[in-house]
Amino acid sequence: MKNQLIFFWRCIFGPKLYQTYPSAIPPTIPSASRNDQQPAHLYMKNTAETLSDNVFFALKISIGILKVTWPLCLIYCYRKGLLTYENGIMTLRIIGCIAIISAYFMVLRGIGRFVNPSYKIFIEEFYKVKHGSTKEARQHFLSKFDFSLSHWKPDYVVESSFIRKLPMISTTKSDLINRTESTLLERLFHYPSLLLGYVCVNVFGRRLMFPGSLQLLRQMMERPLLDGRTTLIVRNRAKRYLLRTADGNNIDTVFIDRRDSNQTHNGHTLVVTCEGNAGFYEMGCMSTPIEAGYSVLGWNRPGFGESSGHPGTVSEINSIDAVMRYAIEELHFLVDDIVIFAWSIGGYSACWTAVNYQDIRGLVLDAVFDDVLPLAQRQMPAATSKFVEKTIRYYLDLNNVQLLKLYNGPFYLIRRTQDEIISLIPGRIETNRGNELLFDILHYRYPYIYNDDQTLTLLRRYICSNNIQKIALFEQYCSNHRELQLRTDEYRMENPVTSYPSKFGENFSLLERQRFAIYFIDQHLVDFDSQHCTPLPQTYFHIPSQSV
Template sequence: SSPLLLCYLYRKGIRFCRLIEYATKLSKAGVSLLKPEPKHRGTADTVLNSMRMLPCHIISFLIAHSFGRRMLYPGSVGLLQKAMRPMLQQGQARLIEEFDGQRNKLVACDGNEIDAMFVDRRREGGRNGNTLVICCEGNAGFYEVGCMSTPLEGGYSVLGWNHPGFAGSTGVPFPQNEANAMDVVIQFAVHKLGFQLSDIMVYAWSIGGFTASWAAMSYPEIKALVLDASFDDLLPLALKVMPDSWRPLVTHTVRQYMNLNNAEQLCKYHGPILLIRRTKDEIITTTGPEDIMSNRGNDLLLKLLQFRYPKVMTDEGIRAVRHWLGATNHVEQASVYSSYEVDDDWCTSVMQSYQTERETMYPWSVGEDMAPEARRQLALFLAQKYLRNFETTHCTPLPSTEFQDPWRLQRAPQGDRRATWKRGMKGMEQKPPVGICCR
């Protein structure tokens, strides 16, 4: 209770925090990341709050830099890499011998060496060869045996890379190091391989959605983004596997050291996006694979649509999309879709009319003059354009037939704008007025 004792402990705490800051200096250096908003407090309780939070800071640091990082990225564990070494060597040899792959070591801005593999299809004359697909692997994935195979089978030029600390890459896979690695991969693709950003697609599986969404946010000129079996935020998944009594500690640790805020980054990108949801996913569900509504891919879609089309995604729009997301297969989804009597032509004409008359940067105000029925139709139309189901588990390789270009809204010819609108209204005459203002 002595003021001198409190002052002494406070100074010791500050010194320890500075030691932590110094120890993590390298992992914090590099490209920009979105930071969680700080909680505003009055000056009166700053010292006491710092003292109160000091044990939490210390424990969070120890957790993140010991078992926490290894739980999040098991592929960085040496024992696992040793067990997989023959498989990785075989996969690397296959990429070089069968696909004429070129292995490269890229040095990121933090000094980490990133092991990368490039397969060039530009000279083969195929339809997809001039598009480069940069692949971002999962938390136990390696380019040698990972998701590179999907775009390779589709005839794309492909650039794969390993997370820091995975196989031939050095470092540790903290978010800052991950973003630094992604940055040097894109720089390599543009300045060394000669691809334009507009010819680059980023494809990610699972936790790779963090670096993929960071790339889309930081390089908005890229052609498109495809996220397979990814999630909106790490925190709900971390809370799922930890005791409830640890909730404050887990929250602080994730936000401070492992803040994989995919949805927040995704909303900074204004280009084409495709989300692939695994209907039997057992990894990114917060309850179990049988509860498809606990799949965090649903939350990723909802957050994206709510940002891009806030006037469409009102309460009735959200309820309709949730109803559609609750379907576990294509037949059920088609049944839900038809039950709302969605007219695809009408929805397309509405979107084209809005795009023609206004700026295309998100968020859009389309839907603000619509009746609930029209909002529900547009919400479902947009949901099925942005998300596709793949009826399997989390770790099943994605077939090349499921890897497709994301939906792009084609502009209607300027002279045919009103005609397009009228064609889109066909079949709506028998329905109640939807309250759309069309000038």
């Protein structure tokens, strides 16, 4: 009897089971009939567990809406005179009723699981493996069951003493104040505006910037995420690990090891991927380096998928730091065998990693912007421009270009020519913020090449040109590109330690500077004729090489 009660208790508080991985990838089910033909490997809930999970999901959504709207609710109640003692008591009673209902459905869910043979098998093995098992046993269990990782012990822990803090890199505080607080009245409201900005960021700003953390979106994408994990675990023999960051978040990661593979020569290079603001490793940019035959380490940022916490600048850098530490210390990759591959907003964590791990083999940026501020201001009324700038700079300062200036290694940018997300005018290539990233970095790295108005104009003209115009300009200035390559090779041999700004081109003529101006752009920019969310073909992915 005692054992049965313990088992029932575990069923009540145990993790959610999603599926038992099949031995092979099942055949694709047409989308029209997918809801009626659930694959056998997915966990079949009974009515009691399904009803309970729906109640808890509705409760989570309600709490999420309340978190977003509580300031408006508070103002409304104050204006209507509803903030009274009697209403306070009534609110406590409602909360008590919700707690009782929640407890009832927790017990009901436990009963549903207790009588479900599939869950009983899972929970028995779960508690056998959870404590005191070997790494091999844990990996075997993770390769057999797909479940909520909220109850899982981390495989790797970064000590809190290694927590990363966020410097203000875009500007100094004094310059920011001078730009955003030009009048005495604005300066008097400095701290109130910071408080309001903090509230806005935590109430809705962070959710708008990282929509993948929204509970509703995760629920809608549950099936594609399960299918993606199944493909990674079953077809690609991926291993799943849970990492604890220095700031206390648990990061869900997946690793595909191809170092011993006979089917590829790229397996000894590890590609660490950084996903977009609604991307997950299950269905994001991991597929590109996987198809190219590299070893790949993917991760979901805090609040995404099975990772805990909330997305943000500080949690982002501590997460990628934990991923890099794990790759180096536990997976035993050398830093110079690691390539960082980022898509969209993942460029921020990628650029931060490049700055703090300077010896990485290279950085590949796909559809990455220079600075989030212009994109944020585009979405807000013009009258709030100064407030948006101050809020972004203090709380969500995703300034990739300033980080990239601190990186001395090789990189290249993949630009989506029809990008509708990071272009100020959707689909217009000349308004793509990737242009500004490349313009600023090349100007910073090679000041003797891009040191006059004519060359800078040529630089911007080439960057903003379509493919036909670019080919014509390249033929005009770089027809003998082998000669240009030889000259960069000679400079690199004479200056083996790379640092920027570079002195390359110090004594060049105007024509020579213009030739290299075009040549360097061609070395750092690859155009992909697509929109923002189109999967990147593997042909566009390669290891970047250092120019000079």
